[in-house]
Amino acid sequence: MADARNSDEKRYDILQNAKGEILIMIGYREGGPENPRIVYDGSDVAVLYRSRESVVVLSEIHKDARSPIKAVNEVLVVEIENDDVAREYKVPMRIVKNIEALMQ
8 A cells, every 4th residue: 555645746836046956845744754855857747755655746847947956966845734834854856867667
């Protein structure tokens, strides 16, 4: 039942500050992150591995956000619950050639 905690995140925000740093806001998830990482290939999909039991698929990434995301080594992930910050953590980026091949 590990797949029960995997989800496709349709509502999220990607923000970039003047320094080029990236912040990704997602909905709160039970259980804290354990060795989180984001796998991305520059397409419209990125995968946030929060822990062994929790994976979040960020789909439909806007084309204007793709290059800035691919250009950073890490992002700040903020989990929001009831309009409040529940947790925040830095997540390293892992750039791959083809994310679809990894998801099969």
